[in-house]
Amino acid sequence: xxxxxxxxxxxxxxxxxxxxxxxxxxxxxxxxxxxxxxxxxxxxxxxxxxxxxxxxxxxxxxxxxxxxxxxxxxxxxxxxxxxxxxxxxxxxxxxxxxxxxxxxxxxxxxxxxxxxxxxxxxxxxxxxxxxxxxxxxxxxxxxxxxxxxxxxxxxxxxxxxxxxxxxxxxxxxxxxxxxxxxxxxxxxxxxxxxxx
Ligand code: IMP
Numbered sequence: 001x002x003x004x005x006x007x008x009x010x011x012x013x014x015x016x017x018x019x020x021x022x023x024x025x026x027x028x029x030x031x032x033x034x035x036x037x038x039x040x041x042x043x044x045x046x047x048x049x050x051x052x053x054x055x056x057x058x059x060x061x062x063x064x065x066x067x068x069x070x071x072x073x074x075x076x077x078x079x080x081x082x083x084x085x086x087x088x089x090x091x092x093x094x095x096x097x098x099x100x101x102x103x104x105x106x107x108x109x110x111x112x113x114x115x116x117x118x119x120x121x122x123x124x125x126x127x128x129x130x131x132x133x134x135x136x137x138x139x140x141x142x143x144x145x146x147x148x149x150x151x152x153x154x155x156x157x158x159x160x161x162x163x164x165x166x167x168x169x170x171x172x173x174x175x176x177x178x179x180x181x182x183x184x185x186x187x188x189x190x191x192x193x194x195x196x
Contacts, residue, residue, distance in 0.1 A: 001025055001192075003065070004061050006056070006067035007053075007067065008029060022193070037060065046070065050067050051123045053067035054066060054123040058125040063127065064125070066123065067123050069083065071086070072117070073119055074102060099156055102154075116140055116142050116158060118138045120185075121134070122184045126195075132188070135184055136186075138160070142158070143158070147159075151175065
């Protein structure tokens with residue numbers, strides 16, 4: 001079965017190929033499928049945005065398409081930045097600045113009052129219009145200081161109590177095993193295998 005992945009992000013493509021590993025699944029990127037479009041992610045939930053991306057690319061290719069949407073929810077900030085995680089404080093603002101701003105916003109809060117999580121939703125849209133979504137989370141608390149050199153984005157400030165370190169201190173393999181994206185992708189793999 002041929003699956004189009006509605007992303008051109010190399011990190012995500014590699015992770016999706018590793019996790020959906022199945023000889024019956026051929027994962028093709030948007031670029032490889034010849035789709036060169038800008039998609040307006042104007043939804044207000046991770047589910048809406050993932051479905052918007054998957055629908056548009058399925059309509060262009062006529063093939064089963066999967067897409068993801070992800071972000072950081074900070075409970076003390078009304079679950080912001082949420083679906084606006086990439087846009088938070090502007091696309092061009094560095095993550096050092098964004099991360100420090102979140103730490104500053106939580107000043108004075110301790111323990112569970114600092115709860116936060118990464119969320120990832122994977123959507124699949126079939127040519128017959130069937131739509132599936134799966135959701136994975138990685139729970140933690142906002143650290144008091146940025147820490148760790150791996151990963152990207154908000155990884156240096158999500159402290160994982162079970163691992164006693166931030167997400168940016170995990171190796172790629174450790175992160176894939178417990179991450180929001182890894183969980184959502186494995187759930188989607190199970191759902192897709194039922195359709196094959
Ligand atoms: P998108 O899903 O590509 O729209 O990205 C959403 C944004 O959420 C990213 O640009 C990051 O800021 C943030 N994000 C999502 N997943 C992670 C993660 O695993 N680590 C750190 N930041 C993340």
